[in-house]
Amino acid sequence: MKTRLIFTFFFSIIGVLNYAQETKQTEKEKWKYKPNFMVGVDVLNTGVSFFSDRKLYQGFISSKIKDNIHGIIEAGFESNIYQKNNYDVKANGPFLKLGVFYMLAKDPENEFNGFYAGGKAAGSFYTQEYMAVPVRGYGGSSSSVSFPSSTQSSYWLEGTIGGRVQLFESNFFIDVNLQPRYLLFTTKQDDIQPMIVPGFGKSSSKFNMGFAWNLAYKF
Numbered sequence: 001m002k003t004r005l006i007f008t009f010f011f012s013i014i015g016v017l018n019y020a021q022e023t024k025q026t027e028k029e030k031w032k033y034k035p036n037f038m039v040g041v042d043v044l045n046t047g048v049s050f051f052s053d054r055k056l057y058q059g060f061i062s063s064k065i066k067d068n069i070h071g072i073i074e075a076g077f078e079s080n081i082y083q084k085n086n087y088d089v090k091a092n093g094p095f096l097k098l099g100v101f102y103m104l105a106k107d108p109e110n111e112f113n114g115f116y117a118g119g120k121a122a123g124s125f126y127t128q129e130y131m132a133v134p135v136r137g138y139g140g141s142s143s144s145v146s147f148p149s150s151t152q153s154s155y156w157l158e159g160t161i162g163g164r165v166q167l168f169e170s171n172f173f174i175d176v177n178l179q180p181r182y183l184l185f186t187t188k189q190d191d192i193q194p195m196i197v198p199g200f201g202k203s204s205s206k207f208n209m210g211f212a213w214n215l216a217y218k219f
Helices: 002-030 043-049
Strands: 037-042 055-066 069-084 087-107 110-136 142-166 172-186 207-218
Touching: 037 043, 037 172, 043 055, 043 207, 055 087, 055 207, 069 110, 087 142, 110 172, 142 207
Parallel strands: none
Antiparallel strands: 037 055, 037 207, 055 069, 069 087, 087 110, 110 142, 142 172, 172 207
């Protein structure tokens, strides 16, 4: 009887330890980190930069937050010139965009394939220089004045409408999107509306449209 109790007690301890180990392993598997982000580079605008005055280099990092909601961070650098209507301006500097988008439609076999829409808040801190700004002279004659280089900042809201598709069976994706933009606020030099805002584009109005053709890799 005593021997039976000892064996029963011994195997009970083994069973409890085994259960604890399995539970611990299950918890580890449950909370094991799985990479859930994508990194992309705008290859179209980078390629065009080699053949135009506009030098635009930008990329993004996005991650699924919950269900169909994804967070995104975009960053880049732009340098450009504006020579129109007697203006001669150049500007360059970095920009940053933060936002979210929602997968409107996705592939049942791959949730990262599909169409999406969302929005971002963006800002740019840049250097600009006016080599020529048209002014009215005496008797209606026209002339121009110049201003020294200065540091400015601009902020805007940006929509995003696009789609993603996986390249074959790899971790690479093509991400293409349109970016309607509205300029909220900008600092000015001598009350002159900026002709170029890095990341926003070249425009004398508050509205602009951007486009990106990204090659991305999902981790």
